[in-house]
Structure formats: C-alpha cells, structure tokens
Amino acid sequence: MTANTTNGSRPAMPAHEGVDLTTDVLVVGGGPAATWAALTAAHAGADVVLADKGYCGTSGATAASGTGVWYVPPYPAQREQAMASREGLGGHLADRRWMARVLDRTFEGMNELADVGRYPFPVDDDGQQIRRGLQGPEYMRRMRIRVQRAGVRILDHSPVSELLVDGVGTVAGAAGYRRQRDEAFRVRAGAVVLATGGCAFLSGALGCDVNTGDGALFAAEAGAEMSGMEFSNAYAIAPEFTSVTKTAYYTYATFFHEDGSVLEGAGSQRGRSVIARALLTERVFCQLDHADAEVAAAMRLAQPNFFLPFDRMGIDPFTQRFPVTLLLEGTVRGTGGIRIVGDGCSTTVPGLYAAGDAATRELICGGFTGGGSHNSAWALSSGTWAGRAAARYAGSLSPSAQRRPVVPAGGAGLRPTGAPGPADEHREVVRAVQAEVHPYEKNYLRNGVRLAPALAALDDTWSRLRQSLHGHADGVMRARQAAAMVAHARWMYTAALARTESRGMHKREDFPNLDDSQHYRLVTAGLDEVWVAPESALTAAVAS
Numbered sequence: 057m058t059a060n061t062t063n064g065s066r067p068a069m070p071a072h073e074g075v076d077l078t079t080d081v082l083v084v085g086g087g088p089a090a091t092w093a094a095l096t097a098a099h100a101g102a103d104v105v106l107a108d109k110g111y112c113g114t115s116g117a118t119a120a121s122g123t124g125v126w127y128v129p130p131y132p133a134q135r136e137q138a139m140a141s142r143e144g145l146g147g148h149l150a151d152r153r154w155m156a157r158v159l160d161r162t163f164e165g166m167n168e169l170a171d172v173g174r175y176p177f178p179v180d181d182d183g184q185q186i187r188r189g190l191q192g193p194e195y196m197r198r199m200r201i202r203v204q205r206a207g208v209r210i211l212d213h214s215p216v217s218e219l220l221v222d223g224v225g226t227v228a229g230a231a232g233y234r235r236q237r238d239e240a241f242r243v244r245a246g247a248v249v250l251a252t253g254g255c256a257f258l259s260g261a262l263g264c265d266v267n268t269g270d271g272a273l274f275a276a277e278a279g280a281e282m283s284g285m286e287f288s289n290a291y292a293i294a295p296e297f298t299s300v301t302k303t304a305y306y307t308y309a310t311f312f313h314e315d316g317s318v319l320e321g322a323g324s325q326r327g328r329s330v331i332a333r334a335l336l337t338e339r340v341f342c343q344l345d346h347a348d349a350e351v352a353a354a355m356r357l358a359q360p361n362f363f364l365p366f367d368r369m370g371i372d373p374f375t376q377r378f379p380v381t382l383l384l385e386g387t388v389r390g391t392g393g394i395r396i397v398g399d400g401c402s403t404t405v406p407g408l409y410a411a412g413d414a415a416t417r418e419l420i421c422g423g424f425t426g427g428g429s430h431n432s433a434w435a436l437s438s439g440t441w442a443g444r445a446a447a448r449y450a451g452s453l454s455p456s457a458q459r460r461p462v463v464p465a466g467g468a469g470l471r472p473t474g475a476p477g478p479a480d481e482h483r484e485v486v487r488a489v490q491a492e493v494h495p496y497e498k499n500y501l502r503n504g505v506r507l508a509p510a511l512a513a514l515d516d517t518w519s520r521l522r523q524s525l526h527g528h529a530d531g532v533m534r535a536r537q538a539a540a541m542v543a544h545a546r547w548m549y550t551a552a553l554a555r556t557e558s559r560g561m562h563k564r565e566d567f568p569n570l571d572d573s574q575h576y577r578l579v580t581a582g583l584d585e586v587w588v589a590p591e592s593a594l595t596a597a598v599a600s
Contacts, residue, residue, distance in 0.1 A: 074240035078458045079105040079209070080450040081443065082230055082243045084216045084271060085251035086112030087119065088432070089412025091199035092165070092439030093249045093446070098206035102447035105243050106208050107232060109215040109252075109266050109533070113200030116253055117388055117413075118192045118435070120263030121302070122359050123428035125436075127166050127188045128159050135159055142430070146391075146422020147559035147570070149284075149577055154419035157399075158430075161437040173198045189358065190432070192263075214241060215533040218466025219248065219274045219408070227278055227407035228462045235530055244458050246450025247407050249442045250275055250394065251435075254387030254413035255544040257493050258486060258537075261292060261383040262299045269387065271414040272547075273540035275394045277465045280403045280410075281581040283395035283591065284418040286551035286562045288544075289499045290389035290425075291328060291382040293342075298365035301383055303426070305355060305362060308347040312377060314338040329563065332382055332496035341377040384494055387544065390561065391417040391425050392551075395579060400445025401438050409446045411438040418577055423560015468518070468543070468583070469525045469535035477524030479531060485538035488517045493545050502552055503565040511549040518542050522584065547580045554578055554588045 081097040083090050086108030094106045106112060113119060128138040139155045166187045169175045175198060177185040204210065216232040220242070229244040255269030272282060292301035303324045311322035311331060319340060322330040334340050347355060352374050356363055366373050387393055394403055394410035396419065401409050412435040421430050464470075469482070492510040493499050521542060527535035555578060557571035558564050577591040 074242070075234065076242050076244075077105055077209070078244045079103045080246045081105075081249065081446045082107065082245035082247070083249045083251060083443070084230060084274075085253065085412070085414070086110060086212075087116035087251065087253060087412060087435065088196065088199065089414070089435040089439035089442075090249070090251035091196070091203050092436050093251055093409075093411050093443035094203050094208045095199070095206050096440045096443030097249075097447040098203070098208050100444055100447035102450055104206075104208040105211065105245070106203065107211040107214045107216055107230070107241075107243065109213075109270070111212045112203070112210050113196040114193075115263075115266050117261075117263040117267065118432070119196040120192060121300070121361050122189060122191050123432045124189045124304075125162065125166060125187070126159065126429045126433035127162055130160070130163060142421065142424065145424040145560065147424070148575065149418055149422035149560065151419045158420050158433050158437045161440060162433040165436045165440065169195075169198070173202060189428075211241065212236075215536075216270070216274065217532050217536050218464050218470060219278050220244070220462040221278055221465050222460045222462055225279060225405065227405055228457075228460060230274070231464060233529060233532055235533075238529065244462065246453050246457055247409065247446035249409045249411055249439075249446050250414050251411040251439060251442070252414045254390065254393060255541060256386045256388045257384055257490055257541050257545075259384040259386075259494065260299050261294070261301050261385050261388070264385065264388055267388050267413070268537040269540040269544040270536060271410070272394055273468070273536065273543050274465070275403060275405070275408060275410065276543060276581060276583055277467055278405045278408060280405045280408060281395040281579050282392060282547050283416040283577055283579050284390075284392035284423065284551075285387075285544075285547040285580045286392065286555045286578060287418070287423040287560050288387045288390040288392045288548040289502070289561060290385040290387075291332065291496070291500055292385050292389065293324060293328065293331070293380055294383050295365060296339075296379040296381050297369065299383070300362050300365065301385065302359055302362045305344065305359070306342065308344045308351065309342045310345050311380075312341040312343070314341070328382065329501060331380070332500045335382065336497060339379050340381075342373075342380045343375070343377045344373045345375070347374055382496065382500075384499070386493070388413050389425065389431070391421045391423060392548070393417065396438075398445070399441065400448070401442035402445060407449065409442040411435070411442040423562055466536070468522050468539035469527065470532065472522065472524050472526050474523035476526045479527070481521075481525050482527065482531070482534040482538040485517060485521050485525060485542060489514065489538070489541045489545050493548070499548075501565060502563060504553060505566070507549050507553050511546065511553065514542060514546045514549065518546060518584075543583060546586050550586045550588050551578045551580045
C-alpha cells in the first residue's frame with residue numbers, strides 16, 4: 057500500500073537556487089535523537105549534514121529542562137524489574153527484545169556521555185555518579201559540541217520543507233529554507249534520518265513549539281506508515297501561569313476543587329482524567345504538600361526551572377495552593393509515530409530512517425510513556441541505530457547515486473491543488489485543528505460520539521487546505537506545520553476510532569474495558585485517504 061495520494065505524478069525538480077549540498081547522510085532535527093544519529097553516522101565514516109528548524113542544542117523539549125533516563129545496570133533482576141514495570145500500563149504491546157536492546161544501548165550511551173562527553177553527573181554519598189537523569193541544556197550543549205567535532209555540517213534555523221525521492225521512490229535528500237539567510241537549500245543524500253520530534257499541536261508546552269509533526273508528514277508523503285497513533289493523547293499538568301510541564305513532581309501533590317475541597321482520585325499518573333473532568337466546569341488547584349524538606353530541596357536542585365515562575369510570583373508551592381491546567385503534549389509524550397520495520401530504525405521507504413519522538417515508541421513502551429525515562433532512552437538508542445544504519449545504507453550505494461535525478465515529495469502547504477489562499481491561511485488551519493484536539497472532552501475523555509464528528513471536521517479541514525494552503529519563503533514553514541498537525545490529528549482519531557477498547561493511554565468512555573482480541577498494534581497511513589489496519593494483518597499479507 058502506498059500512503060501518498062496527495063501528489064499524483066510528482067513534478068520534476070526545478071533548477072535550484074540557493075544552497076545545494078551533497079552528503080552521505082542527512083539528519084533532520086536537532087534534539088538528542090538527531091545529534092546521536094549524526095554523531096554515530098559520522099563515526100561510521102559517513103559525511104553528514106544536520107538540518108534543524110531551530111538552533112541545534114537549544115530547541116526542542118529536552119533542551120528546555122531536565123529529564124530522567126531509563127538507565128539500568130546490566131543485572132538480570134534489575135533489568136527484569138525495569139522491563140516488567142510498565143508492561144501493564146502500556147497494554148502489553150511492548151517488545152521485550154527491543155526493551156533489552158534499548159537498556160543495553162542506553163547504559164553504553166550514558167557511560168559514553170560520562171567518559172567521552174565528560175558530562176558532570178551528580179554523585180551519591182559513596183562518590184558514585186548518578187546517571188539516571190540529565191540536565192537538558194547541558195546535555196544538548198555537549199552533544200552539539202561532539203557533533204561539530206565529528207565533522208558534521210550543521211544548518212541551524214533551517215527547517216526542512218519536504219523530502220526528495222528518486223524515480224523509484226527511494227528517499228534521496230530533502231529541501232528547505234534557511235531562515236536567517238533568506239535562501240532555499242537542498243541536500244542530496246544517500247539516506248535521511250528523520251528525528252524531528254513528535255507533535256504537541258502548538259499547545260504551549262515547554263520546548264514543544266518546534267514539535268509540530270513535520271517529519272511524520274514528510275515520511276507519509278514518501279509512502280511511510282505510522283504506528284500507535286491512538287496513543288497520542290498525552291496531557292501534562294502545568295500551573296496556569298507557566299508552560300513548564302514536570303508532571304512527575306505532582307506525585308507529591310494534593311489537588312483541590314475551586315471551593316477548597318479535596319479533588320478525590322486526582323494525580324499525576326492515573327488521575328489526570330479526574331483533573332480533566334473537573335477542568336470542564338471549574339478551576340483546579342494544587343499544593344505539593346506531600347514533599348518533606350529533604351524531598352523539596354532535591355526537587356529544587358534537580359529542576360530549578362520548575363520553580364522559577366513560583367519564585368517570581370511569590371508562591372511557595374509546598375505550602376500554598378496554585379491553579380493548574382493540562383497542556384496537550386500529543387505524540388511528544390505519547391508513543392505514536394513513524395512505523396519502524398528494522399533493527400536499524402528503517403521505515404517502509406528505502407533510504408528513510410526515523411528516530412526519537414518522530415518514531416513510534418510502542419516497541420519499548422506499548423501504549424503508555426511519560427515525560428522522560430523511556431523516551432530519553434529511546435532517543436539515544438534509536439538515534440544511534442538510525443545513524444549507523446543510514447551510514448551503512450549510504451555506503452552501499454554507487455558513487456553516481458548522489459547525481460541521480462530527484463523529485464520533490466511535498467504536497468499540502470507547498471503545492472495547492474486549486475487557487476492559492478491568503479498568506480496567513482495557516483493561522484486558520486491551526487485554529488481549526490486545535491479546536492478538535494485540545495479539548496479534554498474530545499481527545500482525552502474519548503468517546504465515539506465525539507471522536508467521529510471531530511474526525512469529520514479534520515477531514516474537511518484537510519480537503520480545504522489541500523486546495524489553497526501555501527507559503528513563500530519563511531511562510532512555507534508555517535504552512536507545512538499547519539498541514540502536519542492536521543495530518544497527525546487525522547491519523548490519531550482514525551486509529552482511536554478503530555481501537556474499540558481502552559488500552560494504555562487510549563481510554564474510550566464507550567469501550568472502557570481491555571479487549572484481548574485487540575492485542576495488536578495499529579498501523580495508520582495515507583493523506584487524502586487515510587487507512588488503518590492491525591499490524592498483524594499487514595504482516596500476514598506480506599508473508600503470504
């Protein structure tokens with residue numbers, strides 16, 4: 057099945073004006089997965105270009121704050137406990153072999169970060185380094201330095217707008233726009249790694265404004281598939297007055313109704329639905345009153361940015377109540393993304409690899425994950441594997457491969473099928489998609505009677521944007537972001553309607569129980585025509 061019904065016969069690549077580069081491996085993105093991919097590909101002997109929408113090392117969810125890491129020493133009992141701990145939460149969709157691979161690679165990678173990257177991990181009372189967490193700004197600063205020293209060419213503030221493919225559909229590079237230099241760029245590559253992050257739908261969650269699902273749109277246009285898109289309704293607790301989302305801290309919290317009474321059942325892991333229901337009719341307040349003095353001091357040391365807004369407003373969150381809300385983090389903290397079909401994080405499209413939050417995390421998390429830990433470990437591991445595999449694939453091509461004719465794969469937001477609309481049409485598109493995915497009663501408290509009309513509205517938005525949405529120069533990025541968000545939302549709700557049960561973070565009010573007959577992963581794909589099918593059915597079809 058080919059996912060791309062958007063472009064029909066693709067136009068020939070026009071004569072290019074601007075920066076025109078050739079490389080073995082192109083990495084799209086600038087967070088942990090992207091930098092590990094670029095570093096590994098370079099160490100494997102490949103020539104590497106990295107193109108980031110922002111400034112590599114400072115943009116994205118990790119660079120904005122601290123993060124835990126799924127770092128477990130190689131002791132059988134500890135590894136067994138680590139793998140078993142979340143299998144139930146994830147609906148038993150994770151793969152033990154992949155979990156073991158990630159634990160091995162993360163252990164190696166964090167040790168490498170300490171020994172080679174000289175990361176200043178804190179130490180315990182015995183003087184041993186604690187390698188279960190990272191301060192995002194310092195982590196990404198060091199990763200950028202390592203990438204530069206490896207000889208990778210970094211294109212900052214250079215959002216990619218589309219992939220390039222050859223005559224048989226193999227990915228052969230990408231094109232985009234260098235915002236600060238006001239010029240287009242094109243990179244011909246032997247292989248491409250998409251490490252662009254997930255999609256948070258411009259909700260305002262800290263560090264997520266660059267996470268609009270661009271990579272998934274590029275991949276789908278080239279014919280790739282998505283997996284786990286129903287596990288995409290991650291919401292994080294945040295104070296009303298800030299974008300900082302550190303949900304783990306709220307395990308020490310008591311939540312209150314607006315009248316001051318305790319909101320029973322509310323919590324950071326299993327009780328967010330209680331908070332969501334309450335927020336439909338009233339404000340919700342919180343106090344971190346279960347943290348003693350020692351824990352409070354440790355929290356301040358580990359996540360100082362969490363406390364800055366409180367300090368500026370003169371609020372002590374441990375002794376005073378403050379209003380909270382829920383911010384959508386979508387597939388940044390969900391598990392859905394580009395489907396992975398090989399140990400090197402290959403996709404169903406030759407020459408295309410995916411890593412980090414752009415790729416599905418079902419393989420290690422099933423249908424549930426959180427703000428760091430597994431996601432951080434997956435970024436490091438998948439980035440490493442994708443970079444190595446992409447370098448190997450590019451090295452297997454003939455020298456003439458970089459001169460092969462290429463055509464652009466992009467459609468929505470780039471090449472309208474009808475008369476172009478106004479230059480600011482992307483704003484209307486963003487408002488339309490946010491109206492269907494932000495509300496708790498649609499995306500979090502899921503029910504078919506609300507999901508079906510929301511999907512119908514998104515389908516209509518897609519049809520309209522295909523006809524008229526476009527952008528010039530820097531406006532291309534805005535148009536493509538808007539198109540990517542609509543595509544993401546349609547895959548999410550198509551999969552959510554198809555999974556008629558409650559599993560992992562996907563909870564259906566009309567199907568509240570787990571259904572053993574639906575113990576499979578769902579594959580979703582397509583643009584103008586979206587389809588969904590159990591992965592087991594697709595595998596059986598290929599085998600036959």
